[in-house]
Structures are given as structure tokens and as C-alpha cells.
Amino acid sequence: MTGAGSKERAARYPSCVMRPAGQVVKMPARAMDLCEFVTPASDLFVVAHLGTAHVALADWTLAVEGLVETPLRLAREEVLAMPATEVTAVIECAGNPFRPTHPVRRAGNVVWRGVPIRSLLDRAGMRAGARYVWFEGQDSGTYGGAFTAAYVKDIPLDKAMAGDVLLAWAINGEPLTAEHGFPFRVIVPGYYGTNSVKWVSRITVSDRRPEGLFTTQLYYEQAAGCSEHRPVWELPPTSLIVSPADGARLSGLRHRVAGWAWGGTEIAGLEISDDGGRSWRAATVAPRKQWAWQRFVFEWKAAGPGVHTLTSRAADAKGETQPLDGARNRVHSIGVTVAV
Ligand SMILES: Nc1nc2c(c(=O)[nH]1)N[C@H]1C(S)=C(S)[C@@H](COP(=O)(O)O)O[C@H]1N2
Ligand SMILES: [Mo]
Secondary structure, three states: OOOOOHHHHOOOOOOOEEEEEOOEEEOOOOHHHOOOOOOOHHHOOEEEOOEEEEOOOOOOOEEEEEOEOOOEEEOHHHHHOOOOEEEEEEEEOOOOOOOOOOOOOOEEEEEEEEEEHHHHHHHHOEOOOOOEEEEEEOOOEEEOOEEEOOOEEEEEHHHHOOOOOEEEEEEOOEEOOOOOOOOOEEEOOOEOHHHOOOOEEEEEEEOOOOOOHHHHHOOEEEOOOOOOEEEOOEOOOEEEEEEOOOOOEEEOOEEEEEEEEEOOOOEEEEEEEOOOOOOOEEOEEOOOOOEOOEEEEEEEEOOOOEEEEEEEEEEEOOOOEOOOOOOOOOOEEEEEEEEO
16 A cells, blocks of 8 residues: 555556645634534635545446445445435544644534445445455545555444444535545544545455554554554544633633533533643533534633633543643643733
């Protein structure tokens, strides 16, 4: 899949045009702009390692193959004719895979529409030994100095069969743009964005994980204090203070602190600290709908005028909390100036 030899530099989908070629990262909205429950598509971040793929529709097919009873080749119309469903889910970028402990806080919450991956797999039928599902995008190019013929990610079969993992074609009721994966992308709710493969046109069922730059080299990490490597799959608990805005000048001592919290497991509690993490007080957290982010609200009374740091820390229903440091999901802090 990677390598410097000229033969290996051929894209697997030559009809797919990479424009621009090379990494694309866009973050149109700051945290303070993410005030709506559903993020408008125009505020959604964009990440592509190899560039923006422009998929040729003339010869487009979806292949479903590997450890299946009946390999499928579906035309775009056949996919669009299958029963579709909507899932509201957060998409969050894990950030630069070469800096796995650095938070980038690129996230949005949108309504995805598509056909459940489960429906496709049921149609093909699983064979014995099936354990992982690989998704292959049509994009190719160079990332981190290595050539990749097609972007490939995998998830466990059990996750793929959950019914809310989608082959999606719409965001908030609008067709996907090229940047977000037109004509079809995978959405894996509750997993980091890197797994939600854009421009997908091959689904492979396998008994093993695929070897590759984005599967067994990058996004394959050692958990703290643990020798075992794990893929960057499930979202740990995370939160984002949206209001007040970072750097805001506030008048009066009483202010409402609000934002979003989410993770692969429902958020059960959120705490705010205004003293650098020495003491914490509970905010109110809304229950989760599907895989959406959850709103938190905290009525804050500043100890006095001056500069304050406000920090949010989410805990999920399994009891996992955001670390204070050393991880991409570390607590979020903002600074505000209070005048009376
Ligand atoms: N084919 C393909 N899919 C991809 C990527 C990619 O480089 N190629 N990047 C992933 C990463 S790291 C993220 S965070 C999300 C971003 O999705 P968005 O650009 O629609 O917000 O797409 C994922 N899907
Ligand atoms: Mo990402």
C-alpha cells in the first residue's frame, strides 16, 4: 500500500482526480461559533490527508467483497434506492497522527443520511471468520512522505453491524460536497473522524486488520502505561466551552458557561473549574440523542474582577474522565476578563 518504487505510486482509482493534491485542513468555525446543536455544513471542518478527491461518476460502483457469500457490485442508483436512515452524530478529528497527544478540537454535530452498512453486509451475507470491515476511499497521494494508492480504514465487524454506521450521501439534508466525500462516505458514530472514510467505493470483510499507513502505522497507538497498541477508534469523553468566547471581557460577576460534551459512551457528568483544576463544580448536562453532542450549562459566579480561567471536564457513563494533560481529549480551558 505504501512505498517509494515507481510501480507502487499508481493510484488504485485512476479516474479519480485529486484537486488540490496534498493535505487539506480547514476549520471555518471557532469554538464560540459552534453555538447551534446542529452545525451548519458551512461551519464543518474539513480534513483530507491526500487532497480533495473528485470521483468520476461514469464508472462508479460500490464493491462489497472479501469474506462474504455473494460479492456485490452496486451502481450509485442501486445504493440510493436502498432504505435510508438518519443519524445525528458528532464528527471529531483526532488531529495530527504524528502528534497523538495534541488536541485540535475540530468537531461538529450534523444529521447524516444514508444506508446502514449493516443492510449492505446483510445483502452480501457473512462467511465464517469475518471480524473486520475495511472501507476504501478513492483518494490517493502522499502523506508523511509515503505514497498511498487508496485511503483504507477498518472497524470491527460488530461495530459495522450496529445499524447506525452509515454509507452516507447527505449532511443536514444537503448532498455531500466533494470535500466531505461525494458521492458516498462512511459515518462511524462514536468513533474518531479518521474512520469515517470519504469517497468510499469498496467494502471488504476480512478476518484481520489491513496493514497500512493509516491503520497499523499511524492512528495505532500505545495507551498510557500500557504496552499494547490500539487503533484510534472509540471517542473518549471530550468537551468544548462555547460560551463565553475565549478571551471575552465580561461585566458583572454572574455568567452562564455553556458548551458541548460527547464521547463514544454517553456523557454522564460535566464539571467546571475556575481555579486551575483545584476544585470542580457540577454543570447540568442534557441527555444524549443518538450520537449527538450534549449541551452543558453552568451558572458561574466569579470570585471577583480580573482574569479567570474556566475549564470543563466531562465524564462518561463508564466513569472515564477527561485527563488534565497529556492526551488529545484533555480538558478544555478558556480565559475571560471580568470587570464589575
Ligand atoms: N478517504 C478519506 N477519508 C477520510 C480522510 C481522508 O484523508 N481520506 N480523512 C479522515 C479524517 S482524519 C477526518 S477527521 C474526517 C473529516 O471529515 P470531514 O472533512 O467531512 O469533516 O474524514 C476522514 N475520512
Ligand atoms: Mo482527522
